[in-house]
Amino acid sequence: MSKAVKSKTDARTRRGLGSIIRSEFSLIIGLLTAGIFLWAGSGLVENIEHPGAMGVVFLWLFIAVLWSAISVVRHADYLAIKCGEPYGTLILTLSAITIEVMMISAAMLHGKNNPTLARDMMFAVIMIALNGLIGLSLVLGGLRHREQHYNLQGVNSYLNTIMALGVLGMVLPNFTTSMSGPRLSTMQEVFLAITSIGLYAIFLLIQTTRHSEYFMESKGATHASEHHAGPMHSTVYHA
Template sequence: MVNLYQYNTKTMKYLSYWDRIIPILSIIVYASGIFDFNIFGQFLVVALLIGSILSAVHHSELIAHKVGEPFGTIILAVSITIIEVALIISLMLAGGEKAMFLARDTVFSAVMILLTIVIGICIVIGGFRHFEQKFDQKSVNTTLVSLVAILVLTLVLPNFSEGGNYISFSKPQLILVSLSCLVIYIAFIYIQTIRHRNYFLTEKKSEEYTKENSSLILNIIFLIISLIITVLLAKTISPTIENYIIEANLPHSLLGIIIALVILLPEGIAATKAAYKDDIQSSLNLSLGSALAAIGLTIPSVAVVSTIFKIDIVLGLNNISMVLLGLTIFTVMLSLSKGRTNILYGVILIILFVTYVFTIIYP
C-alpha cells in the first residue's frame, strides 16, 4: 500500500509538468513525421495541437500573474502576432497564385475573430455568470481609436488610392502606411504601459497560481515553444482540412479562417477564462490589444518583405468585407461605450461572426 501511494505521488508529480511535457512531445512528433503515415497520426497531431494550445494559455496566465497587467496580455498578444507574421512571410516567400492576398485575408480574419466571436463569447459568459461586468471605458476608447485608424489606413484606403491600382498601394504609400502603423502601435504601448497604465489595470486578484514555483524566464520560453509548435501543427493539418473543404465544394478562403481560429485559440481561451472569473477588463485588454498587434505589426513586416523580394500584395477589402468591418467596429464601439457589459451585445457580436463566415461561403 505504501509503495502504491509513493507510485501515485510520483505519477502526480510528473503529471504536474504537463505544460512542459506536451510541447516537447509535440516537437518530437512533428520532427518524426508520423502524421504522414496514417489516420492515427492525424488524430495524434490534433490531440497534441489542443494540448499545446492549453499549455500556451497556462504559461501566459502564469506570466500575467507574475508581471502584472497589462504586461501579461501584451506578452501573449505580441508573441502570437510575431509567430503569425513569421507564418505569413514563409507562405508568401513560398509563392502561389494567392500569395498576394495572404496578408490581407489573414489580418482581416484575425481582426474579425477577435472583435466578434472572442469578445462576444466573453461578454455572454461573463454576463450569464456575473450579470453585469464593469471595465474602464478609457482603456477601450484608447485601443479602439488606434485600431480604427490602422484598419482604415491599411484595409480601406487602398480601394480609393490612385497611386496604386485601387486595391493596393504604390511603394511610397505602402511605406507611409507601414510607418504610420508602427508609430500608432508604439504610441499605444507607451500609453498602455507607462503614461496611462491605470486605464488598463484590473482589480481582480488571482490566487490560482500562487504555489507555482517556475521562473518567469522558463514560462516565457515554454510559452514561445508552445506557440511555435501550435502554428507548425496547425500548418501540418491544414492540407487535410483543405481536402475536406474541397470535397465539400466550399471556398478556399475558409481555410484561412480555420487556421486563424486555431492560432488565436490561446488568446481566446485566456480571454474567456478571465471573463468567467469576472475580469472582463483583462478579456478586453487581450482581445482588443491582440487585434491591434495583429494588424499594427503584420502590415509593416509584410511591407518590408514585399519590397525586398518584389512581391505584389493586395490590401484593399472587397465591398462586403468593408461593410462587415464597418458594422463590426460600430457595434463594438456602441457595445463598449458605457463601461458595462450586456449579454445582448455579446449575442450580436457572435451573430456578426456567423454572418462573416456565411458571406465567405455564400458571397
C-alpha cells in the same frame, strides 16, 4: 532518519517531474510533430491519396498546433500575473501576435504567390476577434458573473488603435489609384509601415508610462490569479 528524509525528497522530486511532464506534454507532442514533418518533408502530405488518411493527418496537425498555442498562452498568462499590469497585457498580446505572424508567414512561404493573403488573413483575424471572441466572452461572462467590470478608457484606447491600423492597412488599399487592384505602391507601403509603427509606439507609451492606469483592473474586478488552479513556477520557466 537520513534515509527516510532522502526517500521523501526523492518521492517529491519524482512527483514534481511527473507533474512537469504532464503539464508540458503539449510541448513534447509539438516537438515530435515538428520533427516528423521536418524529416518527412512535404512527401508525407503529397503522397497521401486516401481522404481518410488525409483527414487523420489534418486532425493530427490541427490538434498539435492548437494544443501548443494554448500552452503558449497559458505560460504567457502566468507571466502576465507575475509581472502585473500593464505589462501582463502586453505579454499576452505579444504572445498571441507571435503565433499569428508565424502561421501567416508559414502560409505565405509554402502557398501560391498571393500578395493579398496576409491582408485577407488579418482581416479574418480582426473579424473573428472583435465580433466572435469578444462577443462570446461578454455573453459567457454575463451568464457566469451577472455583472462585469471594465476599464472603459483602456478599452477605448485599444479600439481606437485597432480601428486606425485596420483602416490604413485593410480598407485604404481598396481606394488607392496608383496600382491596379487593392494594392499599394512602394511609397504607400513605406508610409503605411511608418504610420503603423508610430501608432503602435504611441500606444505602448500610453500603456506603459503616462496613462498606465487606463490598463489596470477596474475597482471591483476579481484578481486574475484567483482563476488559476495550476502551479506557478519561476519567470524563467514560463518564459
